[in-house]
Amino acid sequence: MARNVSDSDSVRRQNRGLVLGALRVQGPLSRTALAAGTGLSHASITAITHDLIEQQVIAELEPAERQDARGRGRPATLVGFNRHVSAAALFELDVNRARLSLVDYGGILVDRIETPITPTTFAESTPTAFLADRLRQLQSRNPVEASVLRRVAISVQGILDREGQSLRWSPIAHLANKPFATELAAEFALPVALHKRGRLLAEGARWLDPALHDASVATVFVGSTVAMGMTFRGQILGRGDEGATEFGHMNHLPNGALCRCGMRGCIEAYASDYGVLRTAYSVPETAPPAPAVPAQQYEDLIARAEAGDRNATHAFNVAGRAVGFGLSRMMAVFDPSHILIVGPGARAFGLMQAEINAALASALICRVNGLPQVVAYRDEREPVFKGLLMKTLNEIDQTDFATLA
Amino acid sequence: MARNVSDSDSVRRQNRGLVLGALRVQGPLSRTALAAGTGLSHASITAITHDLIEQQVIAELEPAERQDARGRGRPATLVGFNRHVSAAALFELDVNRARLSLVDYGGILVDRIETPITPTTFAESTPTAFLADRLRQLQSRNPVEASVLRRVAISVQGILDREGQSLRWSPIAHLANKPFATELAAEFALPVALHKRGRLLAEGARWLDPALHDASVATVFVGSTVAMGMTFRGQILGRGDEGATEFGHMNHLPNGALCRCGMRGCIEAYASDYGVLRTAYSVPETAPPAPAVPAQQYEDLIARAEAGDRNATHAFNVAGRAVGFGLSRMMAVFDPSHILIVGPGARAFGLMQAEINAALASALICRVNGLPQVVAYRDEREPVFKGLLMKTLNEIDQTDFATLA
DNA sequence: AATTCTTTTTTCGAGCAGTGAAATTAATGC
C-alpha cells in the first residue's frame, strides 16, 4: 500500500512544494508575496526559504537584478530558483525530427541538438544508441550543467505501456517495443521519463494562457497527426496507464478511410495533413497514407482552400467533421470548458470551424450546456517543449527538492 | 484560492479520515488491525480512536458481539461505527419510481418509502414538494434517526449544471431546471447533494468486487437508459462539472435513430430497452420512443432472441454494436482495465458480446493493449443504492467527523 | 494456583512543522 499517512514530513513536503510551485508559476517573488501566494504564514515562509537557500535550491536575487519599483518601507528581497543547482535533458522525438535540449533549473535553454529523422533512422541505429550519442555529445559540450543533470525526459508519439517505460506502438518507425528508456536510465544512471506528446500539449497549453491554468481544457493538435491532451481543473489527466489517450485514432466512421496506424476510419485518417491531402486530390480512401507531408504542401492547400478551391474546401470540411464528431463523442465522457486547437492545422481552423460546430451541436451535452469555446492558437510558441520543460522541472521541484532533508 | 497549506489540522484530518475509511471498507477492526491497515503507528491509533470514541463517532464493540477466534495473548477489542451518531436520507429518482431510504451511520437500512413516478408526477406537484413530503413522513416515522440526520443525497439521471445543484436536462419528466436541491436544503437545513446515477454505478461497482476497488473501471448501465461511470485507480472520476458523462447520448451514427433526448443517433437510441424493441419490431428509427418499457416485455425479447428469433437477435446485435463503438471511442480518451455491464441489459450480454468485441477490435488502443475484460454483472445487488449509501456515508466520515475538533 | 508467554493497547518523552504576535530591519519622506 502506498503510504498515505500524513506526518510532519508530508507537511514539509507539501508546503515546500507549494513554495517551489509558486516560484515556478510566477517567477521570482518576495517572501511576502510567497506568503500571500501560498497561504502560509510569514514565519513559515521565512523558515522554508531559509532552508531552501541553505540547500542552494533557491537564492536571493541581487538587488541589481530586480527592477526597483520603489515605495516606502523596507524593500522586498526577491528569491528565485538557483539556475545552477540542477539541469534536465529534454528529447522531443517526432516523425521527422529529433531535438535534444539542455535546460537549467531556471528553465533557461543552455544548448540544443537537432537531428532529422527518417523512416530508417531507428533501423540503422538502435533508439538507445541514437539517444545516448546525442546526450553524451551534449554533456561533453556543457560539462558544468552535465554535472548537475537530474532528469532525462522524452516526448514521444504513440501508445505507452502500462508502466510508461516503453512504447507499445508509435507512428515513428522502429521505435515501438524498444526498451530505450530503461537502457538510457541504466547507462546514465538518471531517471528517464517518457511523455506522450498529446499530454504535454495539455501541459504546455496551461502556460500559454494563465486563464487556462486551472480550467478544464482539451488541447487538440492537428498536423501530421491528430492528438489530444486534457487537463481537469488544472490537473493533467492521466499519469501512466489510464490516459492512453489516442484521440486521433478514435473511430470516426466504421470501415472508413485507411489510417497510418493500419486501422480504418480513425479521425486522423480524415483530419491530419495526409488525410486532408488525400481527400483534396480525390485519392481513394483506402490508398496507403503518405509517410510524410512537406509543410509547404499543407500550407499551399490551406491557401487554395482559402482562395475558394472546391476540392480543397471540401477536404477541410471533411476534416472538420471528423474532428467535430470526435470532440462531440469525447464530450459525452468528459466535458471541458475550453477546447484549444494547436499545431499546423490551427491555421486551417477557419476552414473547419463550421463543420466542427455543426458536429458539436449534435451532442446532447452541447445542446444543454451550450457549445464549448473552441479556439485556435496559431502561434503555438512550442507548447510541447514548454510542457516538457515545465513538467520535468516541476517534477524535480516536487520530488527532489520539496523532500530534501 | 483553496487553502492547500498543510498544517497539523490537515494532518489530523487526513489520518482520522484514513482510520474512518478503513473501518468503512473493512468493517469493525482492532486497533492493531487499524495500525496495519492505515500505516499509522500504534500510538497514533490509540490517540485517534480515543478521540473518536470520546466524540461518539465510533465505539468499542461489546465482547459478545465479536466472534472469538481466540489465540494466546491479550484479546483484541474491535471498534466500529456508532450507528446512532448520524443518519442519511437517500433518494433514488428513476423514470418510473422514487425511493427514499433512511440509513444509519453504520449503513443499516432503517426505513424506506417507495412511490411510483408517472410522466405527470412532477407536473402535478413540484419536485421540492414531492421530496419534502416524503422526507417529512420518514422523519416523523423515525424520530430518533431524524434527530441526527446529516445529509440528503439524491440519485438522478440527466445532466447537472456546473454547480451540481440542479439538472439542466433529465429523462425524468418535469424534473429539469427546478431548484429542488437548493430548496430542500433550505427547508430542512441540511446539505443536499445531487449525484448522477451513472457515477453512482461506478461507486457501487467498487463494492461489488473488492478486486475492483483500486482499479480503473468503466461501469456501463444498460436498461431503460444507457449510462456510464468511471473510476480511475479507485478514484471516482469527476465531481461537479467536468464529468458530465452522458455515455448513453454519445453519438453513434450521425443522423441516426431518434433518441428519447430528442437528438439523433445516440447510443441509447439503439441499445436501451426501447431502442432494442423498436429495432426488433421494425418500427422506423425516426418513430418517437416509447415513454417506458415494461420489464416483462424486455425480458420476453431476450428470451426470444436466446431462442433464435431473427428479429430479436438482430436487434441485440445492433445494440451491441452501438455499445461496442461507444466503448471503443471512449477508450481513445480513457482506457480502463475493466468494463462492467450492469442493469437489465446485462442479461442480454451474451447476445451483444460478439458485436461489442468486434467494435472494440477496431480501436487502435485495443489492438495494441489487447481487449479489455468486459464482464456482465447480472445480479447487480443494487449498485446504485450501494453507491449512494457509501458515497454519502464516506462524505460524512471525511467532512464531518475527520475534521471535528 | 502461580508463573511464564504472547499479543494488544496505552503511556511517555522527543521531535518537528506551523502560527500569531512582537521585534527587528531597511528604506522613504519631511
Next chain:
DNA sequence: GCATTAATTTCACTGCTCGAAAAAAGAATT
C-alpha cells in the same frame, strides 16, 4: 535626524506523529 512604512525574522506555543517501554489481559505451562 526622526517619524513612517513595509518586509522579515524571532520567539513562545500548539498539535500531531513516532519509537520504545510499560501495562494489560488472557492462554499455556508447571
